[in-house]
Amino acid sequence: MLPLVRLPLILASSSPRRRDLLAEAGFTFEIISPDGTEVESSALSIAELTTCNATRKALAVARRYRNAVVIGADTLVSLDGQAVTKPRDFADAVGILGRLNGKEHQVCTSVCLCSAIRGEMASFHVISNVQFHQLTDREIRNYLAKIDPLDKAGAYAAQRHGREIISAIRGSYTNVVGLPMDQTEGALAGFGITPKREGDSKSPAYSPPDLRRRTRSN
Numbered sequence: 001m002l003p004l005v006r007l008p009l010i011l012a013s014s015s016p017r018r019r020d021l022l023a024e025a026g027f028t029f030e031i032i033s034p035d036g037t038e039v040e041s042s043a044l045s046i047a048e049l050t051t052c053n054a055t056r057k058a059l060a061v062a063r064r065y066r067n068a069v070v071i072g073a074d075t076l077v078s079l080d081g082q083a084v085t086k087p088r089d090f091a092d093a094v095g096i097l098g099r100l101n102g103k104e105h106q107v108c109t110s111v112c113l114c115s116a117i118r119g120e121m122a123s124f125h126v127i128s129n130v131q132f133h134q135l136t137d138r139e140i141r142n143y144l145a146k147i148d149p150l151d152k153a154g155a156y157a158a159q160r161h162g163r164e165i166i167s168a169i170r171g172s173y174t175n176v177v178g179l180p181m182d183q184t185e186g187a188l189a190g191f192g193i194t195p196k197r198e199g200d201s202k203s204p205a206y207s208p209p210d211l212r213r214r215t216r217s218n
Helices: 016-024 046-062 090-100 137-146 173-177 181-190
Strands: 009-011 069-079 082-084 104-115 120-132 166-170
Touching (some): 009 016, 016 173, 046 104, 046 120, 069 090, 069 181, 082 090, 090 137, 104 181, 120 173, 120 181
Parallel strands (some): 009 069
Antiparallel strands (some): 069 082, 069 104, 104 120, 120 166
């Protein structure tokens, strides 16, 4: 077995939310967007589907950059056991938030870490429950006008004006944003990747004040 030397970290994602979470946690990394399209299947659970896509993303980049640790991730929203996709357009985003309106739904993020040179791979998933306020159609449209919903699972962003639509989060806040940082930091440590930061700031720093007081633990 090769000695556990520190390898460079690559984020196999173009998501600005994941980039920001890793950077705020103190990790040094490069960003390489994976090639290919995401798998969509109603026959798979959201945990299975996100794990499949996170693994595909990580492996696609790891094959090209063997001397690195690659992290891939995928996030899906689920309502009543059915996956809620990213909106096609603004009208579709209005419809999606209308379905989530006043209800609790699940957000699942799967993460895959792999190192080609070591022949190692690990994956996990985290599920958080998100409760929406009861919103009027005008409130939904006003919220969507403040963000770009087209690249977001469930057509919303918890980190942007989240208090306008979210009444509570049960579980990991950073998971809802796109990367469960507590679990991700632990998994990265197993690959010899640790953050460079001053002090000992943990995940509560990632939750903005307007949502932190509404976040409940499991």
